Amino acid sequence: MSASREDNTSSDAQLSPHFRDLLDSIIVDIASECHRIAKLGLDRNLEDEEEELRLSTQARVRAADPSNSGETNSKYVVDIFGQTHPPVANEIFDCMNCGRSIMAGRFATHLEKCMGKGRKARSKAARSSTAAQNRYSRGSPASTYSPYSNSTSKNRLSNGSTGVAGEELSNGTSEEP
């Protein structure tokens, strides 16, 4: 142990000026680059960036505070125009494809069938079996509407209307002819 330590010390003594030179060289490299950036005014406005970061951190602290009213209840508030709206949009208008009167919040479901688009229309040959499959699995937690099954949606963030999606699916079942 001690013998190797001695060896280490002597090789350290031999090594260290070279190491020191290397280190000096690297430090001067960086100093030279920074000197150039500073002298030529190429450094970004650091004050602004720091201010933005500070504001951002402040905002996050405030948002994380449970005593602050969150955004989660915004669907039940009065909007800036003094209006309130039901969770499912209830405006009624005529479908531009078939002419039937449809409620706004159910329009997309209706249109999908009306236009013959969507999963059911994808393959004529498989239509009956697909439809049967859909009916079968609609109630299950592993919804056929999950985009995991769709390869193009791998890079996708999906959306729904919060909390209402499940109800929408089951409503769709009853509407089916």
Next chain:
Amino acid sequence: MDLCSVKARCSVPKPCNHLADYKLKYGRTGYDSLRNNFVTGSNGNTIVCMPDKKILTCFFCNGYHERLYLCLICSSVSCLDHTLLHTQSDCGHDIAVDVKRSELYCGRCRDQVYDPDFDSAVISKYKKDLIVHRNAFESIGERSSKRRRLSSAIDLDLKKWKELSCMRDQRAKSCYPMGLRGLNNLGNTCFMNSVLQALLHAPPLRNYFLSDKHNRGACQKRSLDRSCLLCDIDIIFSAMFSGDRGPYSPAQFLCSWWQHSANLASYEQQDAHEFFISLLDGIHETENKLRDMNKGAGDCSCIAHRVFSGLLRSDVTCLTCGFTSTTYDPFMDISLHLDPSHCFSTETTNKGSKLNGSTSISTSTLVGCLDLFTKPEKLGSDQKLHCQNCQERQDSSKQLSIGRLPLALCLQVKRFEHSLVRKTSRKIDWHLQFPFSLDMSPYLSSSIIRKRLGNRILSFEGDECDISAEYEIFAVVTHSGMLESGHYVTYLRLRNQWYRCDDAWITEVDEATVRASQCYMIFYVQKMLYHKANDEIGCAPTSSRRDSLMSVVGCC
């Protein structure tokens, strides 16, 4: 307003007296004589090589450990100590070159000094790299006049706008900005609503439609096919800016878009970014069909391209010989990977306990993501590319930069992560800090190349000058929830006030709420256009907004 802020970005410091004297006496002869001695070192910097001597040593003490300087007057090489002595003993021998870094050194000032002529000599062999094409498909003359024509078309035609405004009802006279209106969710369509809100308030796009540039009455496509995507977009603009404040149902538009993008037409949860791209694509195709043209992305003048299209430059450099090949590709938006290095400590909990206002905990920042996007990337050894100079496959590095900035810039944050091993995807919930004012000049090709060549002082052929690189945020599309089920909300910034657009619900929020949100798509517009837009949609000065708020509650 100074539109040449890019050129002024690199300020040349005044030379010290000693450098000035040297230049008076010798001009550029000293620099030029060294042109052929500059060689690119292994770590990217430029070094001075003397062909007759492989290893340079100090003339006086034979030392080679420290940094060495080449005197520009007598060409003697000395270490720092002897350089300073040399300056003192030999009058006029003030300026030397640091041979390891190719930097000028003044022995009298004892400091590194800078001269554009010297830098020019250092990078003379990289002349080819300095050509920055704003648009690879146009010649220079065409380019500037076309750009002037295009930008004037984006201005709001006030005459038409005033005609429209006469038709607005009393509610419009309230102090809320025009066009602020909820959008009904038609069934899992918040992905669509969120993007529509952003586009409705993109100043150049808004001006185009409100100036009636797509006239529904005269639309040929509509009369022939009975459906035109541009007409349907125009309908939305008219409805949203009509002055009516009740939520609007974009049903006709949904129908029209599904007809165009058959593969996306289904009642299921979808991605906002995918919709955005599909919509811009639809606008492009529709306009091309209308004008019976078949323009590629590079020279298309459809409104989608005029507003959102920019040019991305890709430089692939051979790591052996330094030869660089450059290609240009148009883009409609930029997708950014989240910079992972900052996030290990803060995102494990949503509670405020881990955050306290005083310490600046490192977080992912948009600027950090942009830095990552333009960072040189060493391509793997399995991706060796053929180098024209070396005539064989070599290890290369690739670097992206922005060749031309768009009027409106959309930045998408890639919040999904795939594990090929586990064959699963997950959403990345890290917070990303994003600025309200963004300066894109560090990411322009001119800045990136300049940096790659050691930040030398130089100007570029075709340097960005008539387009400012300063942007202001005008919309943020945020996502909350999980990868397969979540909710989109858009925050709009109108007249410096933020509004939250959650389908039919429009509410006012403060800046902090927006800063704390989980951004997915961030929309910026050129600063000048942002300020102009604020003037156009205002109907009451912001200072009296509070008072006006009181009167609105009464009349709505």
